Amino acid sequence: GAGVSQTPSNKVTEKGKYVELRCDPISGHTALYWYRQSLGQGPEFLIYFQGTGAADDSGLPNDRFFAVRPEGSVSTLKIQRTERGDSAVYLCASSLTGLAGVEQFFGPGTRLTVL
């Protein structure tokens, strides 16, 4: 079956520009997560959705980062006024529920490069 998909796979932008990264979770999964991963480090939690609402956004680094999931399925991570330090791989994951004993399924990631 179809797994988690993310588009684009690569995004190159200039400092100060706005970008949107898209995540299509596995159908029926109510929980959706965003992470970002810098080279040589483990994934860093950003935000977690349960249905349409953000259940935990404590990982968003500042107010330039925002994410939505308006219909409880597809999610978009939005980054305003991008900075070179935002360059990373942005990972999306989904799970059937948000319970702690449930596995997460990860997408391949979007590699964002800010020049």
Place this chain on the structure above:
Amino acid sequence: DAKTTQPNSMESNEEEPVHLPCNHSTISGTDYIHWYRQLPSQGPEYVIHGLTSNVNNRMASLAIAEDRKSSTLILHRATLRDAAVYYCILRSLGDMRFGAGTRLTVKP
């Protein structure tokens, strides 16, 4: 979230068992122990998880200490495709907080 401690790297020979340790001395009663692995240029992949009892699945086994302050991921016969970064994560809420993980190298 409680923290985990893992060795930075480990080596194994192909077709031999591998024991990947994880210490989590501040684990709480509601924390599940999850293991994920990440192959080069891929997103993390679920391996196994448990709460109190040892667990087995087609990929690996998870041995949990009686006091739950440590656990060990066991790959019964390492293959070259098992070369990856392995993450041990404690999870009591919806999100997961990754550490740096253990980079496993498998030698032919």
